[in-house]
Amino acid sequence: MAALAILCDGVTVVEGRVAGHDAGATLVRRLQRLFPGAALVGPRAQRADGFDVVPLELIDPRETVVITMDVVNAPAVWRTLAAGGAEPRIMNFVWWNTSQFTHPVQRASLALSCALFPTFANSLRTATEVREIVFALTVPQLAERARIDWANLGIRLDHVQPREEPAVPVVLYPAIRLSERKDPQLFLDVVERVHKRTPIQVEMRLQESHLISERAIRLSRKDWAWVGPLTATREDYYYRLARTTAFLATARDESYGLEYVEAMVAGAIGVFPDRPWARAILPEGYPYLYADASEAEELLVRAVTEPAACRTELDLLVGGDFVGWLRSRHDDTEFEDRFAAAVARWFPEG
Numbered sequence: 001m002a003a004l005a006i007l008c009d010g011v012t013v014v015e016g017r018v019a020g021h022d023a024g025a026t027l028v029r030r031l032q033r034l035f036p037g038a039a040l041v042g043p044r045a046q047r048a049d050g051f052d053v054v055p056l057e058l059i060d061p062r063e064t065v066v067i068t069m070d071v072v073n074a075p076a077v078w079r080t081l082a083a084g085g086a087e088p089r090i091m092n093f094v095w096w097n098t099s100q101f102t103h104p105v106q107r108a109s110l111a112l113s114c115a116l117f118p119t120f121a122n123s124l125r126t127a128t129e130v131r132e133i134v135f136a137l138t139v140p141q142l143a144e145r146a147r148i149d150w151a152n153l154g155i156r157l158d159h160v161q162p163r164e165e166p167a168v169p170v171v172l173y174p175a176i177r178l179s180e181r182k183d184p185q186l187f188l189d190v191v192e193r194v195h196k197r198t199p200i201q202v203e204m205r206l207q208e209s210h211l212i213s214e215r216a217i218r219l220s221r222k223d224w225a226w227v228g229p230l231t232a233t234r235e236d237y238y239y240r241l242a243r244t245t246a247f248l249a250t251a252r253d254e255s256y257g258l259e260y261v262e263a264m265v266a267g268a269i270g271v272f273p274d275r276p277w278a279r280a281i282l283p284e285g286y287p288y289l290y291a292d293a294s295e296a297e298e299l300l301v302r303a304v305t306e307p308a309a310c311r312t313e314l315d316l317l318v319g320g321d322f323v324g325w326l327r328s329r330h331d332d333t334e335f336e337d338r339f340a341a342a343v344a345r346w347f348p349e350g
Contacts, residue, residue: 002064002089003038004035004064005059005066005067006031007056007067007069008028008069009069011024011025011040013042013048016047016049021237022207023258024069027069028040031093031339034339034340037051039052039054039059040053041053056080060086061081061088065089065090065091065347066088066089069093069095071094072101072113074117075109075112075116077090092118094114094127094130097255098126110130111138112138114134114146115146118147118346119146120149120339122151123256124280125255125256125280126255130148131148134148149342151335151337152329152330152334153335157327159235161266162242166201166244166245168199168200168201169305170246171248172202172263172268173247174260174270176205176206176210177206177210178206178213178215181253183250183252186293190248194304198305202222202225203240204219205228206229206230207230238262241266244263245269245303246268247263247268247269247271248296249273251277254277254278260272267323269288269303269310270282270288271303272288272289273289273291273296274291283318283322286314287314
């Protein structure tokens, strides 16, 4: 297989390692584990811990496949790499929700990129959306040749820790941003009403830029809520999940839903909006789907007052072991196998 380089705008290297705990940085580290020694595209050349940071202009396209997570910019990446006369080898990795691109220029650029370059998506739902955008916004000659594959991102099951029930039920805000797509106001309204009915402790771990928002500051003043930064390590993250009773998902749309799967595998009871993205990661007949805020309140009250009964109900739903059902469908090993196979299939030479 050819040498690999990963391009993800905004990812930085600190003390020789990819820094940060957001989804982009986490996925870059994951790809580096899958492809040891893969370079990271960055603004200046440097040697890091086990990999090189290389400016795009210095990458040799004859020897390197560039996996770009900045999909809309892939044509510009191609132009830079093609300047020397060689044919660039570029692969798109769509790891986010396509609905974030609302401007016609953005959506057309996404369509063109995914029609021109082989594209791997983080879920069947995302792959389907990508294919629909390509066929809607590019000419048939390009759309019919599009190469699109996918696998559920999955989670690293070896991180999961034994459960330890908290003295006061813990309700998690299952996101790291307070963006409108996540509908944080709905979360805040529901947990406020639930707290009036039964004791709960709300936990919200946010990216630094969102910690100083008005909503975060207002919630942090309540004695039944904790608002703070992201956990320092994945071990700390799973330690907290193992002590989480339930979470309330309020996002209008998701490409996959990694945070929710991680929390449910750790034993937290998920209360979800009745939307296609949620049904895509849950078994048929999942009982904790709500249509409005009132239903969300009732379901969350049950989750925090009768968690053992809720877990038993979920076990019966799938024939005995709900966590086992999740593990079998969201193991990151399948994602890594299919991603590596796609790279080898699309770029067999080298």
